[in-house]
Amino acid sequence: MNMEYYNAVVAMEKAGVDPEFLQGWQGGYLLNPMREEQRLTEAYEAGYAAGQEKDMDAYKEWVKG
Template identity: 65%
Template sequence: MNQFYYDAVTTMEQKGVDDEYIQGWQCGFLQNPKREEQRLTEAYEAGYADGEEKNTDNFANWVNT
């Protein structure tokens, strides 16, 4: 596992990012297929898109308050 992936996931977990977003980000980053349609959520899909792009700029939008 590369350090960027580990650091990004650790940071998201520490900052309280929505679990759905984190799971989506991980799947997108690792280029896993998306979940089946009935299990998709807005947070998951946003995370998936950012993970595909290796983008960590948007996860603050998904912090649980």
């Protein structure tokens, strides 16, 4: 198991990050194809870009509340 990935996801979930950002981050980190265009959101695209860069701190801008 990739503990870096696991720990980052747990931290984002505990912080209450926007679920769209988290889904994007997971997809980008795992190098999955991006969602189809009509389902893209600003949060998802930001998460996807951060995931591709393995950025573990970008989520802090997307914490709800």
